[in-house]
Amino acid sequence: MSMRIVALLACCLLAACSKLNQENYSKLKAGMSKQEVESLLGAPGECAGALGMTSCTWGDDKAYISVQYAGDKVMLFSGKGLK
Template structure:
C-alpha cells in the first residue's frame, strides 16, 4: 500500500513539474502570434470567451496562469502570474 501511495505522489509531482504554464513558455509568446501557435506552445486553454472578433483564453489556475487576448486570430496582449 505504501508503494502505491508513493507512486501516486511521484506521478502528481511529475505532472505538476511538466506544466506548460511556466516562465519559459510565457517568454516565447509575442504579439501577432496566431491562436494555433500559442496552443502549440501551451496546449489547450483552460478557459476561453469572446465576442465581436475579440477573445480571451487562459491557461492554468488561480495561482499560476497565462492569459492571452486575441484580436481575430492574432495575439493582441498577454499576461502571466505566479510563473516559475
Template sequence: MPLRNLALLGSCLLIVACSKVNQENYAKLESGMTKPEVEKLLGAPDDCAGAMGMSSCTWGDSKHFISVQYAGDKVIMFSGEGLK
C-alpha cells in the same frame, strides 16, 4: 497501501512539473502570434471567452496562469502570474 499513495503523489508531482504554464513558455509568446501557434506552445486553453472578434483564453489556475487576448486569431496582449 502506502506504496500506492506514494506512487500517486509522484504522478501528481510529475504532472505539475511538466506544466506548460511556466516562465520559459511565457517568454516565447509574442504579439501577432496566431491561436494555433499559441496552442502549439501552451496546449489547449483551460478557458476561453469572447465576442465580436475579440477573445481571451487562459491556461492554468487562479494562482498560476497565462492569459492571452486575441483580436481575430492574432495575439494583441498577454499576461501571466505565479510563473516559475
C-alpha cells in the same frame, strides 16, 4: 521499467509536466496565431469573447497565462505566478 524512465515519470508528476512556465511565457509574442500559442501552451482551460475579440486562460488563480486575441492574432498577454 528502467530506473531512468521511473525517474523521468516521477519528475513529471512532481512538476505536473506543465507548459505553464516562465520559459514558455517568454516565447509569447504579439501577432502569434492561436495555433502557435496552443502549440506552445496546449489547449486553454477557458475562452470567452465577442465581436472578434477572444480572451483565453491557461492555469488557475495561483498561476496563469492569459492571452487576448483580435481575430486569430495575439494582441496582449499576461501571466502570474509562473516559475
